[in-house]
Amino acid sequence: MLTCCKGAGCCSPAADNGWRSPTLLLCAFGFFSMMRPSEPFLTPYLVGPAKNLTAEQVTNAILPVWTYSYLAMLFPVFLVTDYLRYKPIIVLQGLSFIVTWLMLLFAQGVLAMQFLEFVFGIVSATEVAYYSYIYSVVSSDHYQKVTSYCRSITLVAYTLGSILGQVLVSVWNVPYFYLNVISLVSVSVAFLSSIPLPMPKASMFFHRKETGKVQVLPPTEDVMPKFENNHLQNNPDGANCSQLPAMSDGKVHDLAKAKEQKNAVNVFLKLWSDFKECYSSPQILYWSIWWALASCGYYQVTNYIQVLWDHVEPSQNATVYNGGVEAVSTFMSAATSFVVGYVTLDWAIWGEMALGIFSTVSSAALFTIDLSNNIWACYAGYVVFKATYMLLITIATFQIAANLSMERYALLFGVNTFVALLLQTILTIVVVDSRGLGLDIITQFLIYGSYFAAISGIFFIRGIYTLIQHGQKRKKKMESEIIIENTLTPGNEKCAEVF
Known part of the structure; x- marks a missing residue:
């Protein structure tokens, strides 16, 4: 028997089985999908004897395909994700992971590696289902915890995978x-x-399902077929109903097609309506702007950092510690993501200033990476950069989930990611792609450091403005309290009671 109650997710499986069961299953998926010891050694693997590609081919011809594929697949995957209700897309992501690594093991040549990057773009695009699914099966009371758990478990898995890869390479010389x-x-x-x-x-x-009481509605004109000769109207007693003309298959098909088209139009109208409502909140808008801008830069840095490391310290001439660095950076990211679940702070006041401060830290880390010829300085800068981004993106995710209804979370997440990828595509075409400027890796990271410096400037200005506004409001409130106190006289007890 179905029992319904008020509140998001109360009629879902999570209401019956508890929020822990789907969260644990999703965390298991996130753990094993990210426990990939080969990830930190992708560039050395591609430029090594196994694939025998050049650094220029990897940088300018192969890696950009991931950006284009991710952008092209994100919006259609987002719509299909909603229609299929998340789980099938998570399964598709698992299959795409398998295809990616099969090709990485057995495929050869630039064209094959480009197709591999296309498939991995599907993996990245379907990630929207992973981070949206949990909000469709748990109540909003658990948003903060499940966001923290789901993001931190993937970071822990990546940390363990990186450590495993580094140990196997450094200790046992495993290929x-x-x-x-x-x-x-x-x-x-x-x-x-x-x-x-x-x-x-x-x-x-x-x-969509309505929460609250389950109502059985009587048939209406919208669900009852309309006949050309409406005998029901001419014969209200229902007599001689057998004489009603049967609907042909063609008419049934036309009615179904018209209903489907009407539903599609309603879906897009609802999309547009919810889109405007999502971004009507200034707080959500500024978090989303940072999300898009910072994610664009983060994707670029993580996509090409191994190329820079290989430039500073060629993997064929020295021991590679990419796995250890990824382990440390990801562990720091996991720790900060987990702690965020228990931090209490008025982000409406201090959020934008925090974005400005930590974006400055990210910019400084990237300049350190770019200007230093010491591989350990490059490693340290990357650890700081990644941990800082993961700290802020977890806060941004929770803030959006806390301020929006469950249904709109996936929409906002998808739009923010789409804008980030659009910006990244432009950056890739202009800076990286051989059909654009095709800049060398050192110049690229100089641009990325300047990019985060610009982000920090924008949010520093906005953060100062927000703090000034808050100070003025507090000042006006204190002045009004002083005026009220001055209007009270010691002998006027009735007036004092009123106030």
Whole structure:
């Protein structure tokens, strides 16, 4: 028997089985999908004897395909994700992981690696289902914790994978090929763990359900077929109903098609309406602007950092510590993401200033990476940069989830990511792609450092403005309290009682 109650997610499987079950399953998927010991050694693997590609081919011809694929797939995947209610897209992500690592193991040549990057773009695009699914099966009371858990578990998994990869390479001299074999096994387990995930009963647009009491509505004109000769109107007693003309298959098909088209129009109208409502909040708008701008820069840095490390310290001439660096940076990111779940701060006042401060830290870290010829300074700068970004993106995710309804979270997440990818695509075409400027890796990171410096300037100005506004409001409030106190006289007890 279905029992309904008030509140988001109360009629979902999470209401019956508790929020822990779907959260644990989703965390298992996130853990095994990110436990990839070969990830920190991708560039050394591609430029090494296994694939025998040049650094220029990897930088200017292969890696940009991921950006273009991610951008092209994000919006259609977002709509399909909602229609299919999240779980099938998570399963698709698991399959795409498997295809990616099979190609990484056995495919050869630039064209094959470009197709691999296309498939991995699908992996990245379907990530929207991973971070949206949990909000469709748990109540809003658990948003802060599940956001913290789901993001931190992926960072912990990436940390363990990086440590494992570094130990295997440094201690036992295991070839990069076998690191990719381990990664293939891990992502295969992730795919299997996605299968028992409970299917959400509702989604953002196509499968909406009303909360509260379940009502059985009588048939209306919208659901009753309209006949050309309406005998029901001519014969209210229902006599001679057998004489009603039967609807042809063509008319049934036309009615179904018209209903489907009307539903599609309603979906897009609802999309536009919710889009405007999402960004009507100034606080959400500024968090989203930072999200898009910073994510664009973060994707670029993480996509090309191994190329810079290989430039500063060629992997064929020295021991590579990419795995250890990724482990440390990801562990720091996981720690900050987890702690955010328990931090209490008025982000409406201090949020924009925090964005400005930490964006300055990110900019300084990137300039350190770019201007130093010491590989350890480059490693340290990357640790600071990644931990800082993960700290802020977790806060941004929670702020959006806390200020929006469950249905609109996926919409805002998708739009923010789409804008970030659009900006990244422009940056890639102009700065990286061989058909654009095709700049060298050192010049690229100089541009990325300047990019984050510009972001920090924007949010410093906005943060100062917000603090000044808050100070003025407090001042006016104190002045009004003083005026009220001055109007009270010691002998006027009745007036004092009123106030």
